[in-house]
Amino acid sequence: MASTPTEGGRKGRAHTVTAAEKKQAAEVSLRRIGRLFAAHRLQLAVVTAIIVASSVIAMAAPFLLREVIDRALPRQDLTLLAWLVAGMVAVAAVTSALGVAQTWISTTVGQRVMHRLRTEVFAHLHRQSVAFFTRTRTGEVQSRITNDIGGMQSVVTSTATSIAANLTTAVATAVAMAALSWQLSLVSLVVLPPAIHLTRRVARMRREITARRQRELADLNVIVEEGLSISGVQLSKTMGTGPALVERFTASSTRLIDLELRSELAGRWRMAAMSIIFAAIPALIYLSAGLPATAGTLSIGTLVAFTGLQAGLFRPLMGLLGVGVSLTSSLALFARIFEYLDLPVEVDDPAEPVRLDRPVRGHLRFEDVTFAYPGSTTPAVAGVTLDVPAGTSLALVGATGSGKSTIAALIARLYDPSAGRITVDGIDIRDLRLADLAGIVGVVSQETYLLHTTVRENLRYARPDATDEQIEQAARAAHIHDLIADLPDGYDTVVGSRGHRFSGGEKQRIAIARTLLRDPRILVLDEATSALDTVTERAVQHAFDELSRGRTTVTIAHRLSTIRDADQIAVVAHGHILESGDHADLLSAGGHYATLAA
Missing domain, CATH: 1.20.1560.10 (ABC transporter type 1, transmembrane domain)
Known part of the structure; x- marks a missing residue:
């Protein structure tokens, strides 16, 4: 695509026709x-x-x-x-x-x-x-x-x-x-x-x-x-x-x-x-x-x-x-x-996708994964190897910009690694249909996006065939049902543009209920409570505990108090895994994690 002018360049003058744009128009x-x-x-x-x-x-x-x-x-x-x-x-x-x-x-x-x-x-x-x-x-x-x-x-x-x-x-x-x-x-x-x-x-x-x-x-x-x-x-x-x-x-x-x-x-x-x-x-x-x-x-x-x-x-x-x-x-x-x-599709369905003939357990592995964002020469993730057995939890900690969210995006295949591979139950996720992968991996991020429609339709967006009973059950599990029921029109209340009629914690719990409806085997929580106050975070954490039960969970968090019970904790810096282990082992090792926890 031709480069676009900056905001300052656009202000007060017309767009300049580039040679590439003229050539493109001529070639139609x-x-x-x-x-x-x-x-x-x-x-x-x-x-x-x-x-x-x-x-x-x-x-x-x-x-x-x-x-x-x-x-x-x-x-x-x-x-x-x-x-x-x-x-x-x-x-x-x-x-x-x-x-x-x-x-x-x-x-x-x-x-x-x-x-x-x-x-x-x-x-x-x-x-x-x-x-x-x-x-x-x-x-x-x-x-x-x-x-x-x-x-x-x-x-x-x-x-x-x-x-x-x-x-x-x-x-x-x-x-x-x-x-x-x-x-x-x-x-x-x-x-x-x-x-x-x-x-x-x-x-x-x-x-x-x-x-x-x-x-x-x-x-x-x-x-x-x-x-x-x-x-x-x-x-x-x-x-x-x-x-x-x-x-x-x-x-x-x-x-x-x-x-x-x-x-x-x-x-x-x-x-x-x-x-x-x-x-x-x-x-x-x-x-x-x-x-x-x-x-x-x-x-x-x-x-x-x-x-x-x-x-x-x-x-x-x-x-x-x-x-x-x-x-x-x-x-x-x-x-x-x-x-x-004519734009090439950078992340697409495979020509011959692998069919999932057995129930997915959720065993997640990173095998020497490297990835750099387009236009960047510095890898955001370099040589990452992780093994998260089915049903266990992995917590990623590290400074802002260390590569934690990039790892989460790679699990959901928002990007494809430039080297290495990511597998679920031994299957490279690039060999799965995108729709199948979306049914396996559920993501709850800090920035929850709600559609400008009713609460019910926002929840049903994750699963169009969900019944009203299933929607209500998911909302109860996410500890948001009582609040929805008290709204003027209950589940038929319009949430407003991007859900701005709800607080951050309320939107998070609606997002959790939406994810619960999909019932993913792998759950990615990308700093989902970092912007919440302590009381709201506690309520949302209860919902996360319900959501995580029996699933493979990858949690990204700044507050170590929310991840100390994880089965495995990995410290990320500059795209590399510096150390990994459980809370007690990392503290006793006296490394980077111990410094963060001090």
């Missing part, structure tokens, strides 16, 4: 865009047939008009006139009905393509590792799915049919014009070369502006996400940065206004000039018809029918040129979407 293949419609070939064939039929039927109208002017009216033939008028009405009715059918089918196809794009991008991003989301700006992902795909909607839903309709109409009109008078047809078509040239220049302008506009929309989305989330609002209010944030939003919105105007007005003067030229063509036709060389060779009916066709030719030609502009400018949107679809 029309063939790849066309493959989005491959599954709808039959529907598109039907639409094309409807368009061709409608265009051919519509071409009968000018010939009927010529007969009305040249034959029916001069001869006062009421029977012929009635048939001709009925034919004109029938042509209008049939083409209108075909137009409705064409719109219904083409819109259905377009919306299904949009649906596929949205779901593919969402599903692919959901497969990305945590590393992707840590290096991607908050709001950028949402902007790609909403703004970029939304901006493509008109192109996806109408481009194919617009091209077919306008092209068919233009060809049919040109044929009919040639049938009426090939000399006048040549006069009408002299504007095509300059029109095509101007259109290509306008398309290039709009493509560049569209790319810049979408990047600015992403910046605006980032500001909204960061500034109007509950955490962002609390931060801005306590830091007094509200006015600066509003100024930053205003500057981004102002740049967006300029880009929107430039996008809408790009090439409008050139296209307006083309409209004037097209409008002047009928005058040239009348002039040509009155010249001595052509005088008397064209009937009034032919001249009226021809000018009608010429006016009709203007619309599909301008439509084709307009579609070309829209398609070219939309390549910038497709480039941004394909960029996400």
